Amino acid sequence: MEGNKSSLNIPKSKFKITGYGMYLPPLVESAEELAPKINKTTQWIISRAGVKERRVSQIDVDKMGALAIQEAVGDKNKPDLIINASGVPKQVIPDTSVFMQKEIGYSGIPSFSVHATCLSFIVALNIAGNFIKSGQYKRIIVVSSDRGTCGRNFTEPESAALLGDAAAAIYIEPSHDKSGLIDYSMESFPEGATFTEVRGGGTNLHPQDPKTMASDNLFTMNGPKIFKMALDKVYVRINKDIDQNKISKSDIKLLIPHQASGKGVRAYYQFGGFQKEQVMDIVKSTGNCVAASIPLAMVMAQKKALFSEGDLIYLVGTGAGLSIASALIKI
Amino acid sequence: MEGNKSSLNIPKSKFKITGYGMYLPPLVESAEELAPKINKTTQWIISRAGVKERRVSQIDVDKMGALAIQEAVGDKNKPDLIINASGVPKQVIPDTSVFMQKEIGYSGIPSFSVHATCLSFIVALNIAGNFIKSGQYKRIIVVSSDRGTCGRNFTEPESAALLGDAAAAIYIEPSHDKSGLIDYSMESFPEGATFTEVRGGGTNLHPQDPKTMASDNLFTMNGPKIFKMALDKVYVRINKDIDQNKISKSDIKLLIPHQASGKGVRAYYQFGGFQKEQVMDIVKSTGNCVAASIPLAMVMAQKKALFSEGDLIYLVGTGAGLSIASALIKI
Numbered sequence: 001m002e003g004n005k006s007s008l009n010i011p012k013s014k015f016k017i018t019g020y021g022m023y024l025p026p027l028v029e030s031a032e033e034l035a036p037k038i039n040k041t042t043q044w045i046i047s048r049a050g051v052k053e054r055r056v057s058q059i060d061v062d063k064m065g066a067l068a069i070q071e072a073v074g075d076k077n078k079p080d081l082i083i084n085a086s087g088v089p090k091q092v093i094p095d096t097s098v099f100m101q102k103e104i105g106y107s108g109i110p111s112f113s114v115h116a117t118c119l120s121f122i123v124a125l126n127i128a129g130n131f132i133k134s135g136q137y138k139r140i141i142v143v144s145s146d147r148g149t150c151g152r153n154f155t156e157p158e159s160a161a162l163l164g165d166a167a168a169a170i171y172i173e174p175s176h177d178k179s180g181l182i183d184y185s186m187e188s189f190p191e192g193a194t195f196t197e198v199r200g201g202g203t204n205l206h207p208q209d210p211k212t213m214a215s216d217n218l219f220t221m222n223g224p225k226i227f228k229m230a231l232d233k234v235y236v237r238i239n240k241d242i243d244q245n246k247i248s249k250s251d252i253k254l255l256i257p258h259q260a261s262g263k264g265v266r267a268y269y270q271f272g273g274f275q276k277e278q279v280m281d282i283v284k285s286t287g288n289c290v291a292a293s294i295p296l297a298m299v300m301a302q303k304k305a306l307f308s309e310g311d312l313i314y315l316v317g318t319g320a321g322l323s324i325a326s327a328l329i330k331i
Numbered sequence: 332m333e334g335n336k337s338s339l340n341i342p343k344s345k346f347k348i349t350g351y352g353m354y355l356p357p358l359v360e361s362a363e364e365l366a367p368k369i370n371k372t373t374q375w376i377i378s379r380a381g382v383k384e385r386r387v388s389q390i391d392v393d394k395m396g397a398l399a400i401q402e403a404v405g406d407k408n409k410p411d412l413i414i415n416a417s418g419v420p421k422q423v424i425p426d427t428s429v430f431m432q433k434e435i436g437y438s439g440i441p442s443f444s445v446h447a448t449c450l451s452f453i454v455a456l457n458i459a460g461n462f463i464k465s466g467q468y469k470r471i472i473v474v475s476s477d478r479g480t481c482g483r484n485f486t487e488p489e490s491a492a493l494l495g496d497a498a499a500a501i502y503i504e505p506s507h508d509k510s511g512l513i514d515y516s517m518e519s520f521p522e523g524a525t526f527t528e529v530r531g532g533g534t535n536l537h538p539q540d541p542k543t544m545a546s547d548n549l550f551t552m553n554g555p556k557i558f559k560m561a562l563d564k565v566y567v568r569i570n571k572d573i574d575q576n577k578i579s580k581s582d583i584k585l586l587i588p589h590q591a592s593g594k595g596v597r598a599y600y601q602f603g604g605f606q607k608e609q610v611m612d613i614v615k616s617t618g619n620c621v622a623a624s625i626p627l628a629m630v631m632a633q634k635k636a637l638f639s640e641g642d643l644i645y646l647v648g649t650g651a652g653l654s655i656a657s658a659l660i661k662i
Contacts, residue, residue, distance in 0.1 A: 012465065061533075088533055088534060089446075092482075092532035092533065093418060093651045094448050094652045098652045099524060101519055108519070110656075115444040116428075117425050117426060126467075130464075134465065136457075150537055191438060193425055197424055198422060200423065200532075201420070202422045204422045205422065217537065217539050218539070
């Protein structure tokens with residue numbers, strides 16, 4: 001076993017997260033305040049969505065992301081790449097990364113966006129890991145910024161009760177010790193493509209198409225169908241990751257799941273075989289922040305010193321698609 | 332010189348493009364047919380935009396992309412990753428890659444989208460190259476599918492005269508010879524962020540926002556400003572790429588530019604120091620197909636045998652952002 005565990009000493013990509021930043025909008029919307037808007041009780045929101053309060057941003061996703069980037073960069077060198085990994089863009093063209101750069105005042109560095117809805121951050125982190133490994137980039141920002149409250153459908157209380165706004169960013173650099181990306185996986189199952197949607201905004205139901213209804217431009221989720229499909233597949237994924245890395249669940253210092261819903265986060269310790277203390281749970285106070293949920297939970301955990309150098313952390317979640325992604329990281 | 336040239340024998344990422352596919356919609360719209368819609372003459376369209384005809388798709392971007400993927404895959408193994416690299420999505424959530432997978436009937440393989448507007452294909456190809464290099468994926472599809480005609484603003488004839496629809500895909504695998512990605516670059520200059528836009532569709536001017544106007548959901552381009560900014564920066568970029576790879580322009584078998592406009596493509600041989608025969612020019616018959624232009628031109632060139640094994644090809648272009656990207660590839 002010891003011999004096997006030492007395989008952890010060779011990450012697929014050696015990097016260190018040297019900066020963490022976040023932006024939590026100051027405006028809090030409580031379950032009490034939301035209740036009349038969605039024609040439900042406070043108790044219904046808290047028991048069904050598991051969200052007591054969420055933040056509502058009054059600035060747009062580019063400004064939110066730029067604030068998170070600035071905190072992550074701190075007094076370090078200007079990054080040589082920005083990857084925006086958000087669920088919903090500022091606008092169709094150009095991609096949001098350019099507007100984040102503009103906000104900060106950077107010019108001439110490359111930036112682009114990666115989109116895998118709520119899993120965008122994990123996917124982008126793996127891309128960044130590959131860039132670090134090949135040496136193509138050395139100071140990479142991965143940033144997620146989402147303003148899901150803009151797209152709430154108040155006539156669909158199940159999803160409207162979940163969404164909140166936030167941005168979070170990390171700064172990664174090559175590492176010469178044992179830190180980095182130990183393992184990564186992603187799988188997409190399009191049979192669940194319609195379980196979470198914003199149907200408008202693109203060529204399908206174009207905003208100018210007379211057939212496009214207001215609800216097409218808003219979030220819709222089929223929570224029970226997602227939960228059922230996700231539960232099985234995530235369980236299989238976690239066990240595969242644990243087995244192929246020859247670790248046990250107790251070796252993971254902190255599991256940072258996508259904050260899909262109260263029930264979705266609880267499932268990791270109720271059915272997933274982890275201890276409650278191992279699972280980062282911020283959904284009660286921030287809601288489901290789409291792609292920003294995972295990095296936000298990671299940055300908040302770092303600020304609370306819930307992990308430290310040498311620890312194993314495990315990011316995992318499901319997103320629209322339906323997709324599943326995971327990343328095992330040695331800090 | 333010979334010694335320097337041999338550095339070309341070591342691509343940054345060794346891969347071979349083993350499949351090429353494209354979808355050109357059957358419906359042709361000629362300049363004559365477009366002229367009355369934009370209140371201009373046929374001659375104006377041909378002289379200003381350089382587009383005699385374009386294709387107009389009657390199927391959506393996911394179906395278009397799936398057809399291109401199927402041709403690229405042919406009788407080879409199912410890919411282990413699909414990267415959608417398009418300019419405009421089918422819808423906001425989920426990302427378009429999932430719908431392409433659904434269309435083909437794949438399930439369980441990973442897919443996500445990369446967005447850098449017209450440069451998405453070059454950016455995604457570099458990501459794919461990094462994956463091949465690290466060994467994480469071995470059979471990657473990069474696909475671009477755009478239906479810009481959906482978003483034409485007929486009251487802005489300069490941009491409406493340019494856009495056309497197409498999809499194109501390539502299949503890449505590890506190579507054990509000298510083929511692959513020799514060099515790659517990308518830079519973004521957000522001072523040009525407003526030169527090419529579709530302002531709606533996201534959180535900025537949300538489709539449900541009463542302030543959002545019809546024109547916000549349509550393409551807008553400031554051709555002269557883009558041309559001026561791009562001309563200088565692309566010229567510098569090309570010369571850097573030539574110099575740092577210790578080649579001369581005549582070593583490049585085919586330059587495949589983004590098909591921005593007739594004038595934009597001609598600039599490569601009028602001001603860029605290339606021979607007319609070296610520059611792939613399809614804009615007259617397909618228009619500006621947003622992100623699909625570069626891979627479409629590449630796939631058409633391959634079908635016409637305009638390059639073959641061992642040749643150097645050079646992809647380059649500018650996109651909304653304003654961004655510039657280039658890729659030097661040994662076939």
